[in-house]
Amino acid sequence: MSELVRLSDVTKVYQGGVTGALSGVSLAIEQGEFTAIMGPSGSGKSTLLNLIAGLDRPSSGSVVVGGTDLGRLGEAGLARFRRDRVGFVFQFFHLLPNLTALENVLIPAQLKSRASAEAGGRRLLSQLGIDDVADRYPAKLSGGQQQRVAIARALINQPDLLLADEPTGALDTKSGEHVMTLLAQLHEQGQTIVLVTHDAKLATRYAARVISIIDGSVVDDARLETAERRPADVIRVRGEETAR
C-alpha cells in the first residue's frame, strides 16, 4: 500500500497561543486503511481531521495528502482539494436545508463540473438504501437517513479519502451501527477512511488502526490486524489515558 496522508511535526495553536490543540503530531496513513482517531473531548482529534481535510491550516509542520502539500495551496486550491480529493462526513450532517436529499448529494459534483451527476447520485442513494427519500428535504428525514445522505454527498466525487467526524454522535444506537456498517462496506471496497470518534468499541470494531490522542499528542497508534496489538489493548490504553 502507498502512503496517502502524511503529517510531519504538526502543531496547531488557537487564540494566539493560549490554547494548544495539537502538538508535534507526526503520522502517516496508507491508502485503503480504515483508521480511527480516538480521544476525549478537546483532545485535538477533530482538529487533526480538519487539518487533513484542508479545512484548517497548521500553525507549524506540514500536511501532505496524496502527494499534495496542503500548506502550499491557497484558499481556492484548498477548496478544489476538498471537492476533488476528500469526502467529509460531519457529526451533525450539515445538509443544506433548502435542498432535497438528492440535490445535497449532487452539490460537490456540480461544483466540480457542469456534467450531470444525477445518475451517480441516485445510484449512491440506492447503495446506501435511501433512494426513496431522494426528493425529500432534510427536515423530513430521520437522523440516520440524513447521515446516509451526508455520506453519499461525501462520496459523490469518488474521493481518495473519506473523513468522518463522530458520524454516529448524533444518532441512536441502531442508526449509528447502520452508518458504521456502511463505512465498513466502503472500506472493503477499497475506500480509505479516517474516522474520529470517542467510542472505543466502535473504533475497534470497525477500524483496522486506532490512533489515540490526548491533549494534542498522539499517545498510541495501534494496528489491530497485527499480532502485537489486540482490540482489548486499545481499549485498555484509552481507558488508562482517560483515567489520568
Place this chain on the structure above:
Amino acid sequence: MRAVFVKTLADLRRRRLQAAVIFITVLLAVGTGMMALTLLTQSRDPYQAAFAAQKGAHLQVYYDGATSREALASTPALIGASSFGGPYPSTTIEFQHGSRKFSLDTFGRDNPGGDVEVLRITNGHWPTSNDEITLTRSFAELNNISIGDRLKVVSVAQRPVLTVVAEVVDIDEGSADLSTQHAWMLSSAVPSLTAPTPRSAFYKMDYRFAMDPSTSQLAGYIDRLRAGLPPGSIVVSLNYLLIRNIFNITNQILTSVLVAFSVFALGATAAIVANLVTGIVVSSYREIGIMKAIGFAPREVVAVFVLQIVTPALAACLVGIPAGAIASQPLLANSSHALGLTYEPSFSVGVGLLALGCALVLVGLAATLPALRAGLLKPVVVLTSAMAPRGASGSWLRGLANLVRLPQPIVLGVGDAFARPLRSALTLIAILLGVATVTVAIGLPRSFQKINDSETSSGNMQVIVTRSEGFPDSEVTRILAAQPETSRVVALTGTSVDVPGIGDAVNARVFRGDSSHLGYLLVAGRWFSTPGEVLAPKALLRDAHLKVGDAIAATANGRPLQLRVVGEVFDVSNLGHELFMDWSTYVQVSPESSPVVYYVTLNPGANIAAYMRRVAAVEPDFLDVQPNNTGLIAPVKIIDSVLLIVAVVLALIAVGGVFNTLLLNTRERVRDTATLKAVGMSPRQVLVMVASSAGLLALIGGLVATPLGVMLNRVLLDAVSYSAGNDTPAAAYSTFSALELLVVLVLGVAVAIVAALIPGRWAARTNVVDVLHAE
C-alpha cells in the same frame, strides 16, 4: 424596563452594520421628506404674500391710446374696483445695449408707490429726469444690465440715450425668462419715446378689488368695461390668476415631485426596516427563547427588537430633519428672489416635529409588525431551533437554473434569492422604487428637453432677426433672401384675439411662411393650412369649451374673425392660453400689419456666427440678430436637478435594501456556506453565489420597475403638462429606447452585484471550522 434597554444596547453594538443601514436609509428618506414638507409649507402661495405686500393688481387693462382720459377715469367705478392705479401712458420701446436689442413695454409713472402695483426698488432710485429709466430686477439680471448702464433707444428717430437708475420688483408680471417685461420712466418722458405709428401708444390701468375675484368675476369685469367704453378701446388685459400660476408653477411641480418621491423613499425605508426586523427575528429563535425563559414578557421582547431599529432611526431623524430643511433653503431663496421678497432662512419647528413623528411612527410600525412574531413565539419551540425553518421556496428557480445548466454557484444563488419569500418581496419593493425613480429621473428631463426643443424650434431654425418699427418688413425680407445660407424664413408677429368664454384677450402668434416646419409638438389634429384655421393648447380649448373641429366667432383688431380649430398644439406660454394662426388669417382683420420677428433656417453646414455678423452689419441700428437660444429655462433646470437628487437618494435606498437582504441572507446561512466550503466550494464560487442572489433580485425588481418607471414618467409628465395648461404630446412620452431601458436594467443588476460584494466577501471568508464547530 432596564433589562430591555440593556439588551437593546447590547444588540445595537452587535448589529452595528444593520444599525448603519437603518441610519442611512432613514436619513435619506427623512431628509427628502423634510425638504418636501419645508417647501410645501414655507412656500405655500408665496405669490399671495408678495401680492398683498405690494398691493398687486387683480386686473391690468391696456387701453388704446385714443381712449379719452375721462372714459378711463370712469372705469374703476364701472367694475367696482376698490382702488386703482393709472392711467399710465405707455408705449413699446426698443433699445440697444451692447450688441443686443431689446423691446420693453414702458410706462410713464412718477413714483413707485400708490394704491395698486407698488414697485419695490431693490437697487438705485426712481427716475428724476426724462432720460432715466427703471427696469425690473429680473430683466436686468437676465441680460446683465446694471445701474448706470446706458440704453440707446432705436424705435424713435431721435435715438435718445437713457440711463438705468433703478431695478424694481413688480408683482404684476412674471419673471424675465418666462414673460415680456415692463420698464418705467417719468410720465413726461413717454410722448417723446412713442413712435409716430398707429397703435403704438397705450394707457394702462391697474385695478384692485376688496376681495380676490374669481375667473368668472374677472371675465364679468372685462365684459362690463367693453360694454361701457367705445369699441376697440380695450387692447389687452391681464389678471392676477395667470401671473400667480406662472409664479407658482415651478414650486408646485417641485413640491409634487418631492412629495411623491418622499413617499417612495419612506415606503422603501419601511420595507427595509420590516425586512431587517423579520430577518433578525427569524435568525434569533434561540435567543428569543432564552429571553423568554429568563423572564422577558412578550411585549418586552417586542420592545427590544423595535428599540434597536427606532434608536438609529431617531439618530437619523436628528440629522436628516435639519439637513432636509437646509437643503430646501436654496429653493425657497430662489422662489423669494423671483418674487422680490426678502429671503430669510426659515425652519418650522412644527414641521420638523411632524417629520420626526411621521418617520418614527412609520419606522416603529414597520419594526413592530414583524417583531410581534418574536413576542408570540413559544419558548419551548424556539429554544430547540437556532432559527425559523426555511421552506422549499426558491426550489423551482433552482430547478429552472439547473435546466439551463447554469454553474452550480449561480443555481444556488438564484434559489437563495427567494428562499424567504417575504424578505424577497420587501427587497423587491425597495429595488422597484429605486429603479422606477431612476427611470423617471432619466425620462422626465428628456421629455422636458423635447418640449423645450419644440418650444424653441431647436434644430428647425438657427437665427432670430428682430426689426425695429421704423425699418420696413420688405427690406428685412430682401436682406435675408439675399444671403446664400438662408434656407427658409418664417416671419412672426403677435396680436390679441378675443375668444368667447375667455375673459382676457388671448395672445395669438401669427406666422408668415411655412411654419409647419418649426417643430411645434401637436397633441391632436393637424397644422393649419388654409385661412381661418388655428391651433390652440389644451387650456384655451378647455376654458373656451372648444375641441378640434369647432368654430370660433372671435374678434381681433375690433373686427370679427371666423376661426376653426384644426389642431391642439403644445405651448406653455401664458399657461396654454395661446392661438397659432397663419398670416393669411390675420390679414383679414389687420391688412396693414407686418411681422417684426423672423425665424431663419440656414442651409446645413452654414456658419451661423458669420451669417449673423453679416446680416447685423447691413442695418446695425434697425436689426437685432441673435442665435436661437435653445437652452432650458431656469425652473426646468431646477426641476431636473431635484429629480437627479431624488433619483440618487432612492437608488441609494434601493442599494441599501439589497445590501441589507444579502447581509441577512449571508449571516443566516453562514452554516450552509461553511458546509458548502467544506464540500469544495471555492471563495470565488461563494462570491458568485451571493452575487447571483443579488443579481436575480435586481433583475426581477428591474423588470417590473422599468415599465413602472416609464408609466410613472408618463403620469408625472401629464401632471406637469396639465400645470402648464397642456396635454402631453405623444412625442414627449417616447424618451426611452428599448436599448436604454435594457441598459438601466443591466446597470441596476450591476449595482446590486457590486452591493453584494461586501456580504459576498464575508461569506467567502467564512471560517468553516469556527462555524461548523460552533454547533
